[in-house]
Amino acid sequence: xxxxxxxxxxxxxxxxxxxxxxxxLMRRKPVERLVAExxxxxxxxxxxxxxxxxxxxxxxxxxLGTGIFVVLGEAVPKAGPAVTLSFVIAGxxxxxxxxxxxxxxxxxxxxxxxxxxxxxxxxxxxxxVCGWCLILEYGVSVAAVAVGWGEYLNELLDGTIGVTIxxxxxxxxxxxxxxxxxxxxxxxLAMAFLLGGARExxxxxxxxxxxxxxxxxxxxxxxxxxxxSGNYDHFMPLGMAGVSAAGATLFFSxxxxxxxxTAGEEAKNAQRDLPRAIMLSLVIVTALYVLVAAVAVGAKxxxxxxxxxAALAQIMRDVTGQSFWGTLLAACAVIAIASVVLxxxxxxxxxxxxxxRDGLAPKVFxxxxxxxxxxxxxxxxxxxxxxxxxxxxxxxxxxxxxxIGTLFAFALVNVAVVVLRRTRPEMPRTFRVPLSPxxxxxGFGFCVWMMGSLATVTWVxxxxxxxxxLVFYFVYGYxxxxxxxxxx
Numbered sequence: 512x513x514x515x516x517x518x519x520x521x522x523x524x525x526x527x528x529x530x531x532x533x534x535x536l537m538r539r540k541p542v543e544r545l546v547a548e549x550x551x552x553x554x555x556x557x558x559x560x561x562x563x564x565x566x567x568x569x570x571x572x573x574x575l576g577t578g579i580f581v582v583l584g585e586a587v588p589k590a591g592p593a594v595t596l597s598f599v600i601a602g603x604x605x606x607x608x609x610x611x612x613x614x615x616x617x618x619x620x621x622x623x624x625x626x627x628x629x630x631x632x633x634x635x636x637x638x639x640v641c642g643w644c645l646i647l648e649y650g651v652s653v654a655a656v657a658v659g660w661g662e663y664l665n666e667l668l669d670g671t672i673g674v675t676i677x678x679x680x681x682x683x684x685x686x687x688x689x690x691x692x693x694x695x696x697x698x699x700l701a702m703a704f705l706l707g708g709a710r711e712x713x714x715x716x717x718x719x720x721x722x723x724x725x726x727x728x729x730x731x732x733x734x735x736x737x738x739x740s741g742n743y744d745h746f747m748p749l750g751m752a753g754v755s756a757a758g759a760t761l762f763f764s765x766x767x768x769x770x771x772x773t774a775g776e777e778a779k780n781a782q783r784d785l786p787r788a789i790m791l792s793l794v795i796v797t798a799l800y801v802l803v804a805a806v807a808v809g810a811k812x813x814x815x816x817x818x819x820x821a822a823l824a825q826i827m828r829d830v831t832g833q834s835f836w837g838t839l840l841a842a843c844a845v846i847a848i849a850s851v852v853l854x855x856x857x858x859x860x861x862x863x864x865x866x867x868r869d870g871l872a873p874k875v876f877x878x879x880x881x882x883x884x885x886x887x888x889x890x891x892x893x894x895x896x897x898x899x900x901x902x903x904x905x906x907x908x909x910x911x912x913x914x915i916g917t918l919f920a921f922a923l924v925n926v927a928v929v930v931l932r933r934t935r936p937e938m939p940r941t942f943r944v945p946l947s948p949x950x951x952x953x954g955f956g957f958c959v960w961m962m963g964s965l966a967t968v969t970w971v972x973x974x975x976x977x978x979x980x981l982v983f984y985f986v987y988g989y990x991x992x993x994x995x996x997x998x999x
Contacts, residue, residue, distance in 0.1 A: 537634035538994050540869065542935065545621050545631055548868060558709060558884035559777055563784040565713040566771040570792030572716040573767025573854035575723055575847075579803050582659075582763055584822035590757035591748040591813045595804045597757035598764070602797040604961055605765035607954030608921040609793045610944045611928040613786035616772040617941035618931065620781030623865030624772040624858070625924045630869070632930040633923070639988060641923045642866050643980035647916030647973075649859035650893065652766050653698060654901035655913055656851045658683065661693030663844040666824045670838025683903050694901035701853040702894035705860065708883045709777045712857060716850050723847030726840055727799055730823055731806050737830035738809035748813075752964075759964040763914045764800060767851065768793045769921075773858040786942035856897065860889045870996065871988035915965050915973045922958040925951040 561569070583594075590597045615628045623630070626645055630638035661682075665675045675681070682688025704712045747754060771788040775781045803823075811826050824844065828837035860876075864886045867877030880887040929948045931938070944950050989995065 537636065538992075539632065539634050540627075540630045540638075540994060542619055542631045542931075542938065545619055545623075545627055548621075559779050560708075560710040561713055561774055561778045562780075563787055565710075565717065566774060566778055566784050566788035567791050568717045568720050569713065569774060569854050569857070570768050570771040570788055571724075571795060572720045572850040573770035573858060574765060574792060574796045574851075575720070575727075575799060579727065579764065579800060579823065582760060583804065583807060584816050586757040586761050587808065587813050587816035587822075589749065589760065590753045591745065592743045592808050593747040593749075593754045594757055594761075594808060594813070595801055596747075597754050597761050598797070598800045598804050600754065600758040600957075601762045601765055601961070602793075602800070604758075604762060604918075604921075604954070604957040605768060605793060605797075607950055607957055608924055609768055609789055611921075611925045611951050611954055612769050612772055613789045613942045614928055614940060614944045615924065615931070616775060616785035616789060617782045618938055620775040620778065620785055621865065622773055622776040622861040624769055624775075624862055625920050625927070626862055627865055628927045628931075629923050632927040632934065635871075635992060635994060636984070637923065639871055639984045640977070640980065641920050642862060642871065643977065643984075644916040644920040644923075645862050646859070647976055648766060648913055648920060649855050649862065650897055651900065651913045651916070652763070653701075653852055653856050653859065653897040654694070654904060655763070656848055656855065657694035657697050657898070657901035658691060658904075660697045660845065660848040660852065661691055663824065663841045663848065664693045666841035667838060667845055670834050670841060683901075691902040695898040697849055697852050698856070698894055698898035698901060700849065701856050702890055702898075704853055705857055705890050705894075706883065706885060706887060708885055709774070709857075712853060716853055719846050719850030719853070722843055723850065724799070726843030726847060727803050729843075730827060730840060731802055733827055733836055734806040734810045734830055737811075737826075738806065739812075740809070742809050742812050755961070755964040759914055759918075759961045762918065762961055765793075765796070766913060766917050767855055767858075768796065770854050770858040773861040776861075782941045856890075856894060859897070860886055860893050863889055863893065868993075870991045870993040871984070873987075912969060912972050912976075915962055915969050916976070918958045918962045919973075922955050922962075925954040925958070 586597060587594050612625070615625075619628055619631055621627045623642070624645065626638055626642035629641040661676070665681055669675050676693060678687045679689045680692045683691045683694075704715050768789060771778075771785055771792065775785060778784055807823065807826055810830055816822060824837040824841045827840050828834055831837075863872055863876040866872040867874055867889070875892070876886065876889040878886060878888050928944055928951045932947060
């Protein structure tokens, strides 16, 4: 404070120095500001209408079915019977990160998920990198799951009316087709639900989740009748490297348990319900995954898995000798996988909503329709992009690209927990990661290990994606950031 009695010529006026580039890249958005801005968008606000049950169903809906219905056929040839161990390893990796997500979701209950957590703890550049990874995680995941939906739709059509969609219209280029029309259709159907509002979408998702759980229980009840213990001879034929490679691919199966954290601004009691929904959904999903994988390998020798996305329906036909059960499972899978598309697409739109509100993404993604309380333009743009991507890119490439983006984002979340504990220890937390910082360190280590198990081409794709993201940030987001404009 200036000394009022000093002569005028002795008074000096301190002009704050302009922050340097490093300081601007590390500028953080205070937790209190993140929470205060929650739900607010251009032209309206998101509506708080989701309780614990709906949030848990969103996480289960986004997670359950992706790996079992779609990626299992690709993972078994990599690990053999030890694919069950691969699921456990992927589940442990998800568990450590889920603990960190649960703490941060209860502390910072906003729509941006790990993007917002990184913004509050590690600064804007890291937050952008995390958000860019989430765009890869959610956007490409929608496309990958939509590809698998088309496989089961063909199984259903073949079993009911004896026709299938021609390969030219049911497979992307590189997989024997020209354009995957079913994949585009399921994304557009999910878009229609989302445009109706969060509560309406949650109701539809709850019904679809119930169908998919019933379908997996039915598969286990029938598949166990064809169980042969000899299929587990030579449990780990391809060694630990195969188990690790399959685990990295199967981590795609756990993408989505964090979807509840993207609903932080539409939850009725976010601080209480978000941590519970995340942990509860992960436990349910992991138990079902391991059980179904164990039955599947027991009912069919691992050498006979042929990378088919409709592996479970084929197993049920082989065990029973009847097409009815395989057709029934295919019908359930069509509904089940649609719920994954719906909930993951929901998460993608909410992350872009948060990034737009912060000025790091175009304003169109942050506009909320006053009647439905949804980011309508955001939903349409994202849906069309994901739909075209699903129609044009093969599943395997999509799944691995999604996994690496997810693992990177999860690794950052584990770091964010430790940082926030040290910088803001006084903040109230409705859930605390036990044995911190050991648990977050294990979560970080598992993520890095599984990233290292992915193919070189996946790393190349990831590197190109990150380079494009950094260019976009420095050309667009760096100067348009709301924190940047506040400094001027």
